[in-house]
Amino acid sequence: MEKLKIAIQKEGRLSEKSLELIQESGIRHNQDSRRKLISIGENFPVEILYLRDDDIPQYVADAVADIGIVGENEVLEKNRNVEIVERLGFARCRLSLAIPQSHEYTGPAYFNGRRIATSYPNILGRYLKNNHLSAEIHEISGSVEIAPGIGLADAIFDIVSTGSTLISNRLKEVEVVAKSEAVVIASPNTSEVKKKILQDLLFRFQAVRKSKNNKYILLNAPNDNLDKIVKLLPGMKSPTVLPLYEKGWSSVHSVVNENEFWDIIGKLKELGAQGILVIPIEKMIV
Numbered sequence: 477m478e479k480l481k482i483a484i485q486k487e488g489r490l491s492e493k494s495l496e497l498i499q500e501s502g503i504r505h506n507q508d509s510r511r512k513l514i515s516i517g518e519n520f521p522v523e524i525l526y527l528r529d530d531d532i533p534q535y536v537a538d539a540v541a542d543i544g545i546v547g548e549n550e551v552l553e554k555n556r557n558v559e560i561v562e563r564l565g566f567a568r569c570r571l572s573l574a575i576p577q578s579h580e581y582t583g584p585a586y587f588n589g590r591r592i593a594t595s596y597p598n599i600l601g602r603y604l605k606n607n608h609l610s611a612e613i614h615e616i617s618g619s620v621e622i623a624p625g626i627g628l629a630d631a632i633f634d635i636v637s638t639g640s641t642l643i644s645n646r647l648k649e650v651e652v653v654a655k656s657e658a659v660v661i662a663s664p665n666t667s668e669v670k671k672k673i674l675q676d677l678l679f680r681f682q683a684v685r686k687s688k689n690n691k692y693i694l695l696n697a698p699n700d701n702l703d704k705i706v707k708l709l710p711g712m713k714s715p716t717v718l719p720l721y722e723k724g725w726s727s728v729h730s731v732v733n734e735n736e737f738w739d740i741i742g743k744l745k746e747l748g749a750q751g752i753l754v755i756p757i758e759k760m761i762v
């Protein structure tokens with residue numbers, strides 16, 4: 477039986493979330509897998525390969541792995557023949573240019589004739605070319621943020637999420653060149669059997685992700701405001717409304733998006749809703 481080979485990061489910022497997603501998708505595999513190179517799904521036809529994230533696009537392009545979970549930044553940098561088939565919403569960051577705080581930023585022309593340290597020479601090279609800028613790219617593999625402080629470069633191009641690393645190195649972010657999040661990449665030439673396994677897997681990933689963003693909500697609503705309350709709670713299809721034993725009241729069940737949640741709760745209370753319960757959802761299939 478054919479198995480879908482999934483490459484994930486062995487150790488680092490993506491590895492825990494990638495494994496969590498696989499596990500929450502109901503795929504059991506030998507647990508003590510992190511020390512190994514490979515683990516095998518027990519109840520789903522997959523093999524998990526543990527690799528350095530830099531290598532994942534190449535392995536997928538070469539069909540050593542069928543799919544990979546990797547930062548979009550690595551996909552953009554490595555520029556291999558792979559397709560992004562799903563966005564996963566974690567490990568969000570941006571690739572930005574930063575300069576010393578003490579310098580005045582005059583726009584992209586600032587970078588002309590300067591030295592920029594980065595681990596992403598290809599993405600930076602494309603940005604410079606597209607903007608008709610000529611700067612010297614210094615490729616270094618780690619601790620890019622210290623380069624200006626030690627006189628190795630005038631500016632850096634690196635991953636930024638909160639910006640605290642920049643601040644502690646007296647740098648400021650001046651241009652966001654690209655945004656990134658974890659994505660699933662696939663080789664464009666996979667067998668039909670593997671395509672089917674991939675579809676099943678992505679379906680599970682989507683169900684896990686949707687459930688995380690949504691909550692099940694139950695509340696008691698005065699019938700006089702029922703229409704208004706139902707309008708605030710569209711639900712998956714439409715909310716469930718059941719009569720309460722007490723006359724003039726109904727129980728309303730629905731699903732709310734986490735991001736809209738606090739906003740909705742305030743409005744529901746204004747409309748006289750009571751006994752509001754909000755419950756996590758484990759899986760959600762729309």
Ligand code: ATP
Nearest residue numbers: 485488489490528529530547549567568569635637
């Ligand atoms: P490896 O040893 O596998 O090569 P690495 O050191 O290159 O690992 P990590 O630091 O573990 O990589 O980061 C992996 C990915 O996580 C990055 O490519 C990026 O997509 C994302 N990432 C990195 N830093 C952050 C951050 N501060 N916030 C959010 N996501 C980040």
Ligand code: MG
Nearest residue numbers: 528529530531
């Ligand atoms: Mg890496």
